[in-house]
Amino acid sequence: KNEVEQSPQNLxxxxxxxxxxxxxxxxxxxxxxxxxQHPGGGIVSLFMLSSGKKKHGRLIATINIQxxxxxxHITASHPRDSAVYICAFTRGSxxxxxxxxxxKLSVKP
Amino acid sequence: xxxxTQTPRYLIKTRGQQVTLSCSPISGHRSVSWYQQTxxxxxxxxxxxxxxxxxxxxxxxxxxxxRQFSNSRSEMNVSTLELGDxxxxxxxxxxxxxxxxxxxxxxxxxxxxxxx
Numbered sequence: 001k002n003e004v005e006q007s008p009q010n011l012x013x014x015x016x017x018x019x020x021x022x023x024x025x026x027x028x029x030x031x032x033x034x035x036x037q038h039p040g041g042g043i044v045s046l047f048m049l050s051s052g053k054k055k056h057g058r059l060i061a062t063i064n065i066q067x068x069x070x071x072x073h074i075t076a077s078h079p080r081d082s083a084v085y086i087c088a089f090t091r092g093s094x095x096x097x098x099x100x101x102x103x104k105l106s107v108k109p
Numbered sequence: 110x111x112x113x114t115q116t117p118r119y120l121i122k123t124r125g126q127q128v129t130l131s132c133s134p135i136s137g138h139r140s141v142s143w144y145q146q147t148x149x150x151x152x153x154x155x156x157x158x159x160x161x162x163x164x165x166x167x168x169x170x171x172x173x174x175x176r177q178f179s180n181s182r183s184e185m186n187v188s189t190l191e192l193g194d195x196x197x198x199x200x201x202x203x204x205x206x207x208x209x210x211x212x213x214x215x216x217x218x219x220x221x222x223x224x225x
Contacts, residue, residue, distance in 0.1 A: 035216075040218070041199070041218055041221070042216065042217075042218045042219070043201075043216035044216070048213070048214075086152065096157060096165045096167060097142075097144070098154070099152040099153070100151075101151050102151065102152075
């Protein structure tokens with residue numbers, strides 16, 4: 001079983017919709033990251049969370065440590081949000097990221 | 110300021126050959142990590158370097174190696190290439206402390222390796 005599971009795998013939305021991507025993990029972690037990957041490969045780090053909630057523009061990330069669950073929300077989605085969103089975590093003192101399989105988001109105009 | 114630069118961006122190699130990929134981190138960043146991305150396995154951690162020392166290593170065979178120079182630039186090498194090594198290889202840099210420090214991680218555009 002993967003240590004980190006994302007859902008859904010694929011998501012199609014209409015422009016303006018509120019989007020939620022979920023990430024569940026099965027081990028204790030030190031931090032959880034949300035990443036965005038556009039076609040062509042480049043990855044952008046969106047958030048790093050160890051507790052609570054963070055907001056940046058239309059993006060909101062939350063984490064519940066007790067439930068081992070994190071969500072990424074996109075408000076007022078736009079076609080330029082179309083990308084693969086990946087959650088990843090670090091564990092203890094190990095400085096390596098363990099990745100989910102990603103959620104492919106397509107926002108239609 | 111310049112982002113993380115990876116070279117070459119695209120390359121094709123033959124089975125059995127070896128390849129060296131280069132990563133220039135953002136100026137002032139001392140932590141460099143490498144990742145492999147394939148359609149089947151997704152993103153996997155290869156290794157992390159900090160101040161010329163390998164700090165962490167993923168679960169890859171010894172054919173995969175890397176190093177970091179005093180200017181923080183890093184190279185990774187894959188020897189005796191196999192078809193399964195075809196992948197996007199990504200490098201990321203951050204200020205001291207790597208992914209545990211809370212500093213933002215910056216990724217390069219990646220090097221697309223095809224092994225034929």
